[in-house]
Amino acid sequence: MRSALPQLPSSGSPERWGWLQQLRSQPELDPEPWLLALENGSLSADQDLLAVLAERLDPPAQRRLLRWWRQQPDPDPGLPSQVLRHRDGASAAWLLEQLAPGPAALGLALPQAVAAALLPLLGHQRQAPAWPVLLRWLQAPIATPLRLAALEGVARGLSVWPRPQLVAALTALAGDLDPQLAAPAVDLLARLPGARRALVPLQRCRLDPRVVERLGRRLAATPAQPLLLVVHGRAGGQLPAELVALAAELECGRGAPVRLQALSAAAPPAASELLQPGQVLGLVPLLLLPGGHVRHDLPAIVRHWSAFARVQHWPFLGAWPQWQGALAKELAGLGWQDSQPAARPLLLHHPLEGPLAARYLTTLERRTGAHCVATPYSADHLAELKLTLAAPALPLALAANRLTDQLAEQVGPPLLQRSALRQLLLAELEALP
Secondary structure (H helix, E strand, C coil): CHHHCCCCCCCCCCCHHHHHHHHHHCCCCCCHHHHHHHHHCCCCCCHHHHHHHHHHCCHHHHHHHHHHHHCCCCCCCCHHHHHCCCCCHHHHHHHHHHHCCHHHHECCCECHHHHHHHHHHHHHCCCCCHHHHHHHHHHCCCCHHHHHHHHHHHHHCHHHCCHHHHHHHHHHHHCCCCHHHHHHHHHHHHHCCCHHHHHHHHHHCCCCHHHHHHHHHHHHCCCCCCEEEEECCCHHHCCCHHHHHHHHHHHHHHCCCEEEEECCCCCCCCHHHCCCCCCEEEEEECCCCCCHHHHHHHHHHHHHHHCCCEEEECCCHHHCHHHHHHHHHHHHCCCCCCCCHHHCCEEEECCCCCHHHHHHHHHHHHHHCCEEEECCCCHHHHHHHHHHCCCCEEECCCCCCHHHHHCHHHHCCCHHHCHHHHHHHHHHHHCCC
């Protein structure tokens, strides 16, 4: 078949570069004789020749060349990345077929060099079935070059993998003893939307010192927005000490201003204390119930601050699934068991009205296992409740108020004075953009 081909100058010949450029510029090129010559060994698979031919190969021809490469006793690890340039289902299926057996196939069935060459290309195809295969290679106790190849595959398809599993895998890898793997894992987390949510928790993990430096640089490149925490407050706009302490610690952890706006205060904080020109303001309602404050006061607060900045408005705290899960754990710590329905714990909350509130309370009961009890803050009602409260109870109050003041012995401290709930809230707020 060699006679059917133009005479290719030998490698190192001064004429070879110009000859290949002329080949590249031809309007039509039949790849068949070139593929046959490669397959029968009459033509060497030189990288410069492949660079020209690869541009003219359709996906079936690419796979044909890869199948030939796969059968070679000593396959060139650089060939697949040169040849497989298109994304198509058949190519993805061929790659999956080669790698799906996983690291257990390493050896004669799957040489290490072959696996390392194909893993990045599998991710490049961005097909959902590739994710568990890449994850298996990434997490296996195998040589670092192979895990790095799997990580490159993850990086190439980063936007299509299931986000919770991706974050969990990269977070675990950031704590790997090998900084060659841990550092790029941090880099990939930094590429995700809302990267701070994934990066901030790493500050509490044990990491290699070099990875800690990398993490610091990535966090510095994603500065935190100033935060405005909307809270109930007490009479006259007084702020409970636990809220003031939370804001101070949060400001230190985020490295950005954090201010409190009490619904009971006469005026909001000054915009100049919180914002610089061009900044986005994160507005977080630390409110536990969808009452009148959430439905009426909060939109007015958003409108006020929208005159100074673009406002990113988060849902009220009581709607956060993470918070509801933490409440359920706190209630479980009161000693209640499902087998003791008479001791079903109570969540004491401010009275609410309307269908939205009813649906919310029903959902909260289902997710926490507690019974929600409307509790007016009148002196008579609190005095009566103080005498009759028998079941374990938790006050649905973030900070100290009249309910926790009057029933401290029966219901204990407000939620923000409970360590687990405070730590969860602090972690969630630190991770916001």
